[in-house]
Amino acid sequence: MVYAPEVRERVRADLMRLVHRGMPVADYWRAVDDVLDVAVPAEGSCLMTMDPATMLPTAEFVENGLPADAISRLVEIELREPDYTKWVDLARAGTTAASLSDATAGDLDLSRRQREVRRPGGYADELRIVLSSSTGTWGALTVFRETSSAHFSTPEVRFLSSLSGLIADGLRRALLLDDASAGGADAGMLVLDPDDGVDLANREAQQWVDELGTGERAGTRLPLVIRSVARQARAIAGGVDRAGGDDRSGGVDRAGGAGPAAGLRPARARVRTRTGRWVIVRASLLGEGPPAPVAVLLEAARPAEMAPLLADMYGLTQRERQVTELVAQGLPTRQIAGRLRMATYTVQDHLKSIFAKSGTGSRGDLVARLFFDQRALPLTDPPDAR
Structure with a gap:
């Protein structure tokens, strides 16, 4: 099915807001699943987080999926046996999304995992989306249909492929937020109140703030890039892009330019510190409405x-x-x-x-x-x- 442009744009805009809502990984995945189902209906889905260095699965979140023993067999096939549309093969080929029906020309049983595991479980076609960004592959999303449903169409595959980078950005944020909250990451995290006051800051965040500097304006408490990105996150949560004009003050370079949804630009920026290092600054709203705090994450920019x-x-x-x-x-x-x-x-x-x-x-x-x-x-x- 080919959906009207306004439906596709609404899905993009809704995903953009989710990306900037500081949610745990499990909550983020469920919310993304609900949004995608509007444009590409499916009977089930699975999100796998991955180690970007090895692409080995690190956690899974499943909705209406197969039992644990079946999942173990799927992982074994994925890691050790030949099959169609394996994650590592898609990533190496630079393929963002692919359906099993297209890869097998409609003969799903050519796939080992389909023959042995998925068909006996009542499932037919699946659509796989690689969640990659410039920093690596952080996860993989699969949506699947039961045997009574039609195969995924080419327009559906293309549409989800176009959303992969946006979904990956949200997953990266969720993983960073989870790790920083648990004290297990090198990322700095600030939690700001509605007036941009600092409610919480870990040691790494304070180091980045010191390295960025607050400028010479009297009364300035935080670097401009942090305040700008935080306000943009609030604007996105409200569905309005309030960031106007040139945002390069202080060496800031907006990462990504115009956002995936019309009129919405991501709450993310690259900035060069006083020592010459580059840092990526991201912001996400922790809740809903104007009183909600904003989490600002800072980490060194990768090559x-x-x-x-x-x-x-x-x-x-x-x-x-x-x-x-x-x-x-x-x-x-x-x-x-x-x-x-x-x-x-x-x-x-x-x-x-x-x-x-x-x-x-x-x-x-x-x-x-x-x-x-x-x-x-x-x-x-x-x-x-x-």
């Missing part, structure tokens, strides 16, 4: 998160960015050409342009410059660290 900024600085085109990403994955020219559906000589022309713009002379130099050597070419003059 992959800085690559888009450096690409902007070098003026890389969209095609040049795509080529660079595939170079970073170690793909040779012929495979890059096949992936991007262009001639090999076109890829070589793009590489020449990329090398010229970035001041590099080889693929290795390029990858090091964009993804690892953040300090080699700072985006702005190093600020006074006094």
Whole structure:
């Protein structure tokens, strides 16, 4: 079924608000499941959190799913045996979402997990969504239908694929919030009252605040980026984007630009500290309504998160960015050409342009410059660290 644009946009807007509602992982997953069911109905769903370094499952949250012993067999197939649309295969191929019916051309029983586990349990088609961001793969979402329901359509797969980054952002926030609350993460966490007063701050948050500095304006208690992101989270919760104008004061660069839903921009920003480090600042509302406090999470920006900024600085085109990403994955020219559906000589022309713009002379130099050597070419003059 193809849903009207207004339905799809409402789903995006609702997801955007959920992303910025500081909920535990289990509550976040249930809320996302309810929103997605409006546009892509399903009889059940499963969220798996993953270790981004290994893509090994770390926890699962299941609604109307299979019993525990069946899940154990599914995990065994996923980790040790060949099958269709395995998570690691989807991630390696850069595929955000896929249905089992499409992968098997409608013959679901070609899948081992379908034959052995899912069909005996009364289930038919499944749609898998990889929850990845620039920081890694943090989880995976599966929605599935029973044998009496139609297979997932291509428009449904495409629509959920377009939402994967947004859902992944919310999952990352929920995981960070859970870990910071338990004292088990390196992330800093501040809890702000409606007037931006600090109700709670862990040690890591205080360190980031000190490193960011509050500026020279008398009476300022918090860095501008924290106040800006917190207010944007409140605006999103109310369905209104109140962040206007240029938000780059103090070295701030809004991560992601315009939000996935029209008129809504994410409550997230990258900012350079006085010592030259970059930090990602995220905010989520802890509850509903104007009196609700806001949780602000701060963590060091990872190299992959800085690559888009450096690409902007070098003026890389969209095609040049795509080529660079595939170079970073170690793909040779012929495979890059096949992936991007262009001639090999076109890829070589793009590489020449990329090398010229970035001041590099080889693929290795390029990858090091964009993804690892953040300090080699700072985006702005190093600020006074006094």
